[in-house]
Structure formats: C-alpha cells, structure tokens
Amino acid sequence: MNAVEIEAAISELALQPFDAAEFPFAFLAAFxxxxxxLSRLRAGNNNTSDVSGGVLQRNNIHIAVCDxxxxxxxxxxxxxxxxxxxAKAKFILATDGQTLEAEDLTGGETKTCDYPDFPNHFGFFLPLAGISTIKEIKDNPIDVRATGRMNKLYVELLRENPxxxxxxxxxxxxxxMARLxxxxxxxxxxxxxxxxxFIQTVEQMGERDGSNTHAVLETIFRAMNIKIAERANAQPRLPNWANGFPYVNGGLFSGSTDVPRFTRMARTYLLHAGGLKWREINPDIFGSMIQAVADDEERGALGMHYTSVPNILKVLSPLFLDELRAQLTEAGDNERKLLNLRKRMARIRVFDPACGSGNFLVIAYKQMREIEAEINRRRGELHLGSEIPLTNFRGIELRDFPAEIARxxxxxxxxxxxxxxxxxxxxxxxxxPLDAQNWIVCGNALRLDWLSICPPTGTGVKLVADDLFSAPLNQTKIDFENEGGExxxxxxxxYLGSTWQTDEQKADLEAIFTTRTKNWKSLDxxxxxxxxxxxxGTKTKAAAAFVSTNSICQGQQVPILWPLVFATGHEIAFAYTSFKWTNLASHNAGVTVIIVxxxxxxxxxxxxxxxxEDGNVNAKEVDNINAYLVAGKQVVVEKSAKPLTSISEMMFGSKPVDGGHLLFSQDELESLGLSQQDKERFIRPIxxxxxFIGGKQRFCIWIEDEDAAYAHAHPVIGPRLQMVRSMRLSSTKLATQRGAEWSHRFDERRQTGDETVVIVPSVSSESRDYLPVGYMPKGTIISNLAFALYDAPLWNMALIASRLHLIWIGTVCGKLETRYRYSNTIGWNTFPVPLLTEQNRDDLTTCAEDILLARDAHFPATIADLYNPVNMPDNLRRAHERNDEVLERIYIGRRFKNDTERLEKLFELYTKMTSATGKAKPAIKATREKKAS
Incomplete structure (x- = not known):
C-alpha cells in the first residue's frame, strides 16, 4: 500500500461505528x-499481549481497547x-472509541486526539506500513487526502466518460482537473x-444525481473567462448566480469549457474534495503526489512521485541557495549590500529540464522569497512586492498534465x-487576473534547445502556446528578458539504464552523443x-545539479561520460555519494542515488x-572531486590485462560450449550408471x-587428451562427446566449429583440474557486507560463470574478502541491476595493494583461514545463508572484522573511519601506481587454451 491508500483506509475506519473487538484488526488492515x-492474531497464535483487550504485533505495535x-x-x-x-514494538496505541492516544516508542513522540480525528494523524503511523516518516506529511495530511480524492473523482469520471x-x-x-x-x-x-x-454554487445549483453538474461547471468556467466589464454583453448571457465569480484569465479558463458528465458518485467525490482545507495545500508536495493521477500505468503508485523537501534541498542548497544565504549573512544590515543581493536574485533563473509537476522549481521559488523577505525586513521595506519574477522559474516536461500542475x-x-x-x-x-505568460515548456528535453528556453541574454523565443495552460508539444517560445543573470x-x-530504454530514448542519447563517442549505448x-x-554551460554562466542513479559514477560509464563533460570546461563542484531516495510506498527501501x-x-x-544510515548529512571540503565522487585527482580507472601489483593473476573459469552434454546434476550423474572407476577418471565437480553461492552440486565430464580415445569409445561417454561435436559443427561461429576437433574437452579450458582455486563470483548481491569469495580443493572445475585464481597463495583471498576490495569493485566495476558486477581486468588487476612483507602475507593467510574455519563451523549452511546480512553468524562476522583490521593497518596503520576514507586512499594509491604511464593500459583479451585432440 502507499500513503494515499492508507489515508483512505484510515478515514473509512474512523467513519464506521466503533467496534471494540474489531478495531485493532481493522486498524492493522488499514496499514x-x-x-x-490478521487471522493468526485473531486466533491468538501470534498475539502475545499481556494487557487486557490488547493485540500485539511483533516488531510493530501494541494496541489495546479499553473502558x-x-x-x-x-x-x-x-x-x-x-x-x-x-516484542520490540515500535508503537503503542490505546482507545476507548472516544479518545485515542498513541506513542512512537522509538522517537518518543505522542499523539492525543478525539477518536473521529485520528485520521488527521495518519502520517504519524506511516512507519507501521514500512514508510519512512515524512515531516511534511505528518504535520499536514491535506496533500495526501487531496490526492486520494482527486484520484477517485478522476477514475469515476473516466468510467462515465470513456x-x-x-x-x-x-x-x-x-x-x-487543473481547473478544478x-x-x-x-x-x-x-x-x-x-x-x-465554488463548492457552494455546485451544491446549490446542481441536482443531487449529478445530472446537471457538468452544465453548472461549464457556466462557472465560462464566467471566469469573461472580464467583469464585458459580462453584460456576453452571449449567451451569464445567469446571475455565475456573476459572483471573478475574472481569472491566464488561459486557465479560455478555450473549450466542456466538462465531462457526472454521476451521483462523481458529484459526491467533487464535493468531498472541495471540502478539504485547500488553504493548507503544499504545492511542492501536492503537485508531485498528484502526478500519477492522470497516468493509467502509474495510478497504482499514487504518492510515490513525492519528493521530500529535505531531499530537494540537497540539490538546491549547495547549487546556489547556500551562497545566497552566505551573502545575506555577510551583508548584515548594510542596505547597499542587501539591495545588491536583492537585485541579483531578481535575475537568477532556475531551470528544471525534467520538471514533472514542478516541485524543484516551487521549493527554489519559496526559498528565494524567504531570503528576499528577510532583505526587505532588514531594509524596512516589508510593504514592497516581490522583485523575483515567476517567469524566472522555467522547466521542460514531456507530459502535459504534470506540466499544467507545475504552472x-x-x-x-x-x-x-x-x-x-x-x-x-x-x-x-x-x-x-492571472498572467498568461508561460514558463513550462511541454516537450522532449533531450531534443529541445535549452538556450531557446533560457537564453544567455535578452529575450527568448516565443511560445507556440497562446496562453498559460494550453501547452502543446514542442513549444519554443518565451518572451521575458533577463539580461545577464545566472x-x-x-x-x-x-534514470533508465540502457536495458530499459525505449527505441525513442536510445535515439535521444544517440542524437547527443553519437559524434562524441561510439560507446554511448552503455550510458544511462x-x-x-x-x-x-x-x-x-559553455554558452552562459550556469551551474547544474541532478539526482541520478550512482551507476553513472561507477564502472564502464565513467570513462564514457565524464571525459566528455570535463572537456567542456566543467568540473564537479559538489556531490552527494550514494544514499537511499525513499518515497511513500510501503516497505520500499528506495532507489540508491547520488547528486552531482x-x-x-x-x-x-x-x-x-x-x-x-540514520539520515545525518556529513559535509567535507575537498580540493577536487573525481568522476567516481571521491576526493582526489581526476583519474579514470581503465582495464588492465595484468595485475598492476604483486597479486596473483585472475581469469575466467573454463567454458564448456557443449550444448549441455558435458554437464550433469547429481541425479543425472547417477542415472548414467558409470562405474566408480570411470567416475574417478572422468567426472569432476564444477x-x-x-x-558456489547457493550450494548447488553439479558435475562435468573432464577428459585429459591421453584419455580421449578411450572416452570416445566408451558406451556412455562416447555418444555424449559425439553430441558435443555435432553441436559445435552446427554453430555459425567459426571458432566454435573448430572446437569440434576436441569435443572431449571444454572449448575454453583454463585449468588442469589439479590446482587449488580461489573462486570469485562474477555477480553478487549488493546487500551483502562482504564479497563471498571461496577456496576450492584440487579437482574442482571452475566454470566460465565465475572468476578463478589458480594455485594462488591464500592471502589473495583475504584481499578479495575485505571491505576495501568490496567498495573498490562497487565503484570501478559498477553494478548489474542491484548486484555487484565483478571484473578481473578492471576490479582485480587495478586493485591498489601496497608492498606486502612476508609477515603481512602470513597474517592475511591466517585471516583467510579463519574465515574458512568460521564457515565450516556452520556446515551445511550455504554461502547465501552465511552472508545474509541479517543472519550472518557472529563468528564469521568477527573473522571478517579481524581480516579488515589486519589489512587496513597494512594500508594506513589503523582502521579506516568510513568508506569515503577507504576510497580516497585507494584512489591515491591507484594514481601513484599508474603515474608513470599516465594510466593503466587497455585490456588485452586473454587467449584461450586450445589443443588438438
């Protein structure tokens, strides 16, 4: 459920006759x-309450209905x-059907109200549904309620008017809907x-069944488009009851006054929506919440577009608001300096080229008006009107409804x-009357010329639209001057990674990047x-800051995008490293984002x-921020064919290319009926x-060249080798066809099978605190779906298992969806490791052994079980902590304070490692080991 649905359910509950026995369960259902x-709670199976009339939900709430x-x-x-x-309850709640009291046991906040009024405090209880507490929603539920009412009205009208x-x-x-x-x-x-x-007129002049509501609204809308002085001559004449409405203009009520037909229910929804306290509406919140109302695909996610004011200010404050506030502080009561700041702000333009319903623009406007009001107070000019024109807050939005809501x-x-x-x-x-000027362009931001919307100097191009709210696509005209402002x-x-982009979106990126780089298809x-x-920014004084997924500052996108940005003369002025950007959906952890x-x-x-993790923001002043959002010199980590330090070589495992004929599950292996001698000779675990992560058992046929003739003649194995040969010969790839010559072997064979192996998964969940590296005994075959270090000293495993290495690969390799995507050439070969002494290596070997012993103590638990961040065994976690401490002391003589410090040290070492050549050499594809049979 989302916040809008929860508010509706709670409001409905409060309207029902109070049922003492049912209330706790109805309350929980609403969340x-x-x-x-609920059935288990009713039956008493999960209800461990020790209070009379109580219902206790573990890790959530303890409710009691009382006399x-x-x-x-x-x-x-x-x-x-x-x-x-x-039971670790987060909330307690008591009610007698007349009064309700509740307490947040985590934060200590309490609520006391009359029972019918408790829906007004639904935001207080949102954590019960796994939704982060949002101050704006807790303090003022009008935005959520208005969204819910408007959505019900919208759906009912479309049902009646398909x-x-x-x-x-x-x-x-x-x-x-914008008119309403x-x-x-x-x-x-x-x-x-x-x-x-408005509501009074609709209620008085409209029939209860809604049959003439559309006609009443059409008349009201028409009245607000006729100047008062011209109404006497208006044809057809306005009825007297409509003359009380003012002239609005601004294009909002111009054009067609058609209104969809209303049902009795639609009229009821209209009156309920109009009865809310619209004076208290927050346009920055409401706009982004109602954005989904007009979108069939997004309507089930009402409220999820909501962006909290603190998150918006993470963008706006360091972008320019902090500087304005600093200038205000520096000005003190100096009238000249205050006047200069006011004049400066009057010329500042804020431009959101993906503005949605305008929440960034609205917050920017309100923040600047607050600063201007303080200037006027200090200058004793509170009577003055604002010099900050609304026309300086400009945007582009692809869809017309959010664009109308933004205006x-x-x-x-x-x-x-x-x-x-x-x-x-x-x-x-x-x-x-409203001004007909338009500041929100409706169109494709990646195709429009931004300079035509916010020209460097002078007046811009003209809007195709004749009025404020008509908003056709491809508008290109704005006619207000802002000479020389910022x-x-x-x-x-x-965000949209390359996998999820439509053909049109791919074409948008191609139009921008095709002449700059051939690798643009990999970009978000x-x-x-x-x-x-x-x-x-190359044409006028400007700065920009966007919220983005962290993938553009990780892995393969860094060397594609950021050199192009830096080539324009831009640098990274500030950044927020990865954090969760939550919304108002239940149990939604939010997407991981950055701000650049x-x-x-x-x-x-x-x-x-x-x-x-607790939401506190830490700021650090640095000399430079590189493309990985690390304090340090600009450097791009490039692939390296060989390790840059004295670590062991890592490569892919062996690739069968067999059509499945060389591989078996345990049951399939047993069904072959091989003798024990043949199993020992030809079958290996793979x-x-x-x-490795899931603990699954699989086996493969592994034949040495000297055994090939015997294997081809074998009554069970021979036919399988023939099927491998046929499969390879039928391939359209010449290299695979050549592999038919050695059909008894894996097509790409990178081990003899007699080595110990350090195995590294090619993909691993980002939720794990450590990379699940492992150690395999001799005789184990590593498939091409994992990386391997063959006969490598065990201290290499300690490096890979460390927190240092995890954040390195997360940064330079990037992620596949929400999983770490490992790379030997860019993640391992480039990993900065200081010169290790024999004692260092011995200590790290001991750490790796301790990790393996800790895992063994929990046999047969799988790696997935052991590295579940919630249930990770204490002894295993301690072994990893010890490994991190030993390794980090090798790097800097103490533990690192945080991941930011870890990355700074790693990039410092990487820069030194590659300084002789300027950068690491590009990757060279490893040659495959292929022998004739």
Missing amino acids: GNKDTA VGTVGETLKALRTSPATTK DWATNERRHDMNHF IFCFFADGTDIFNGTGL LALIIAEFQCDVLYRGQKDALAEFL TYICGNPP YVAGWFMKAADY GIASFAQRNRKLFSVS VGSEE
Missing part, C-alpha cells in the same frame, strides 16, 4: 497487513508492559470572495508567499541531461556530502557463481 497475518475514560492508564500499561519490550480517456481528449481531461484544483484552492483562500463560492503549483506558491510576507489583503489585490539547472531526470538515460547541461553538481566556475573548495 496493509494481510488477512493471513471509557481509561485511555491514559491503558497507554501507561502498554508502555510498561514486558510483552511490549520483548471518450475522455482517449488520446484525443486526454488533454481536455487533464486541463479540466485552482477552484478548490481559490475557494479555500478567499480568492473567491471568502465564501466557499499551477508555481502560481499557488506565489500567492502563498505573498500572503505570508505581504499579507492577505495585498496578495488578493494582485492575484487576479542560470541554475536542477532536477531529477529519468540521465547522462543526456548532464551532457546537455554541460553544453549549455557541475560548473565551469566551481569554487576552489568543493563539497563532498555523505548521508549516514562450480560457477550460482553453485
């Missing part, structure tokens, strides 16, 4: 608990209950004369700021925004931010990544 879990007037005493009993402590759901009419439907949102807001903020005029959100934000800083009277006096580009563009879609921003700010005029001291 997404399944019927099976009237005893809520406070019951809550105290829940708090002191041994069962609450033992033609409005077609591509031809979808824009009309979205435009109608404006009317609701105007009703709640005295813009409509402070009487609730509306900015208009609402401007009005709210005017009320806050100038007073209701002045705000109302200047709000209407431009700050920001936003959260679509978001790379297009970074390149366009860098190109834009680029500028051609970056300050000497760059800022590198990191976010701890291990790849999946077998």
